[in-house]
Amino acid sequence: MRFRHGRIAAFAAAALVLAACGGDETAESTTSDEPTSSEEPTQSDEPTDETSDMASEEPSDEPVTRADADLVIWADDTRAPVIEPFAEDFGAAEGITVAVQEVEFDQIRDLMSTQAPAGEGPDVFIGAHDWLGQLVSDGVVAPLDIANSDDFFPVATAAFNFEGNTYGLPYAIENIALVRNVDLVPQRPETVEEMAEVALALLDAGEVTVPLAWQQPDVYHAYWLVTGAGGYVFGTNDDGSYDPTDLGIDSEGGLEAGAIFADLVERGAISGDVTYDIMRDSFAAGDAPFAVTGPWAVADFGDVNYVVEPLPSVAGGEARPFVGVQGFMVSSFAANELAAKTFVLDYMATQDAQLQLFEAGNRPPALQAAFDAISDNPVVAGFGAAGANGYAMPSIPEMGSVWSAWADAYTLILDGGDPTEAFTAAATQIRNLIAGG
């Protein structure tokens, strides 16, 4: 009996050791062989801790690892299907393998910082131009040389310039505009004052429940008010780059904008309770005469008879909203830099690619020829007109200090605070943060 158990034990141990040695290869291949079609990181809630009475920590992002191909492109689920055929053509023409991975747009920037230096990043990725501050600081994006930069809108190429280098090829420009319900308001308001009066009159008459479908508090959606009144967020140097030492929130124009904003709040035209969902739902139901929003929302407006036009002037000054530019960037830790740059510069700068990206994402294309080709689309033309004189969002890292503090200032005004005090306090906070806290 002793002998038999001993032998069985020996066999079992041998079998397990063999299994362990054979397990090497499968273990290796599963870590490097990701599916090439889609790789969507899901937000995972950690399982409830037994010793705690609240469920889950902050949701964690599963890190996306590089697919096993020569050229790897990261794009969000809207644009990946558009890019895939081009990537496949490129791969077939040049004899290399390509993979397009779907990654959530908002996660790409932070994933680049963690994954690229570890060798798990892509070769090409899409992103917004204001990410450049962080991406360039982290050193994960490579400079590009665009030979035909004159073919793009100047604001688009300027947006991807940073500290003397170009870091991306633009494909879409986005900005907010005034969306007007034509049935409720037949004529375009020329000034903010006019817009508020019309909206409040409709509210009093009971025809609408929300006078201005304008999400609050939101720094991005309120910037046109500031520029119209003559204010600014950061001053510009001679070469057009932003100067972080010159903060304009508490400048004369900035404070005037704050006062106009507070006046609108007091009269009931702006409500602090309007969120993005309420803005979208109220305008789509015909419950709001005006909406201040961008191309991402108009798809949900259904069969409301609306028109997209430039924002009204503010205290006599032209309203110039923030402009965001999306583009293709090349990772500086790319496994195949030549292939990446060639794909971006030769395949994504064509009119065909830019138009297809427009059709998928509904943002006006950055290539001038492509924009002209679809200029008969009134929505696109409207957004284009509204943003023609817009300011590219500052991509300097100091801009990160502005959002939170300025949003707090708007919140205070929405709750009835004094605008001058709120804006001055925000400016102080931002200067403290820029100085290092």
Place this chain on the structure above:
Amino acid sequence: MAWQERFSATTFSGTIAKLLLLGVSNALAISALPQLWSARAWQGLVAVALATVAIDVVYLSGRHVPLKYLLPGTLFLLSFQAYPVVYNAYVAFTNFGTGNILTQDQALEQVLRRSVAIPEDAVRYAATPLVDDAGSLAVLLVAPDGSQQLGTPDGLSAVDPADVVIDGSRVASVGPWRRLTLGQATDREDEVLGFRVPTGEGEIRLQSFTQAALAEQLLVHDPATDTLTNTQDGAVYLAAEGFYRTDDGQRLTPGWRVFVGFENFNRVLGSEAIRGPFLRVFAWTFVFAVLSVLLTFALGLFLAITLNDPRVRGLKYYRAVMIIPYALPSFMTALIWAGLLNQDFGIVNRLLGTDVNWLGDPWLAKASILLVNTWLGFPYMFLISLGALQAIPTDLREAAFIDGASGYKAFRFVTLPLVLVATGPILISSFAFNFNNFNVIYLLTGGGPPIVGAQTPAGHTDILISYTYRLAFETGRGNDWGLASAVAVLIFLIVALFSIVSFRQTRALEEVN
């Protein structure tokens, strides 16, 4: 018997199970160790080796019986609790964050790459990389005016158009040179990227596989002194504290991560701008955690006592309904509560017919947070208290009544201490959890109505962790992991101190019984 003693198992199936599990752990180690070795992950290598040896020694010997029970838990404690804390503490002493995530070598490479400048009026050529039979590289350059030249490391030379053979839309060969395919180029990418054609005005280099232009390197690195020199204006950059910087403070990005000592802690505790809101936020965090525990426990215990009475019928159904707030993901329910408490459009105000600014008024926002947190947490306390109550022998209470104790006194001196003995550790861990309850705060009020006049953005309902989150990740220059880790270490010390003291107190409780 000898083999049974050796394997410390008393049944046959027990032996097999033990062998299987030991085999699995050894198999994992054997498969992981070579990979860790080739990846040069020394920490992981040592950890896996030590753990495997420990498992084998403990489970294969007849002694160390207590260790057999404790070992798995200890290993998990070390890997999931101790190691993250130690790593966090390590990061707190570095400048790891946006702008400082690379190693110095990587950062230097990026800085040099970035300093390549193309002159304003440079000609941009359409390029076709070529290779000959010997494997040397060349490139056919076509200027915008159509003129063609051949570029080699010796310079530019003329090309006879008759030699250029076109295949479809691309050049197939130029004399003895054939077109280099992209696949071949990526195999020798460093060589192709480093290919230079010297001309009178500088060097032409490839900008992509199909374009080339004149470009010059503005910065030159001197490995001996580890400095960078700008060839145009002569500025010299020294490596210092994670960046290449000049004497007058100009900095090149990207930087790299270095050890900075107590700098992060000095910023948190020393900077006037951060310290102001910090103390205030800390006070609220403490109050919030304590009140959350008290309220959830009080409500849970009250319901447990009420429903534990033998006269109550259908306890099962009450219990099932009470679990719902706990069963639903708090991430979702907190967002729903934020919608319910919306001042103009939320249901709470509509039903009550009021216009209360639940989330905008500082004190009401605090009350709302406590209300939602109590709603989320009382089912758990209810379950625990129910279990603790049912474990108390009924004759104890009867004895108390016989001795003349009223209902309240019986509860206070008999029931409550016995319940506290069972639930004491849970209350302490609930405090620790709520001290860092980022979810509820962030989702419900986002930190709450802003504190007017705070030097750095802070809200009335901000707890330490949400205030730090904003400070480290939503403001400043991107993600400042060093600062966030420093605050995390401070929070850990505070919570650990409180927990140690509380555990001592609860031990006193047990000794009474």
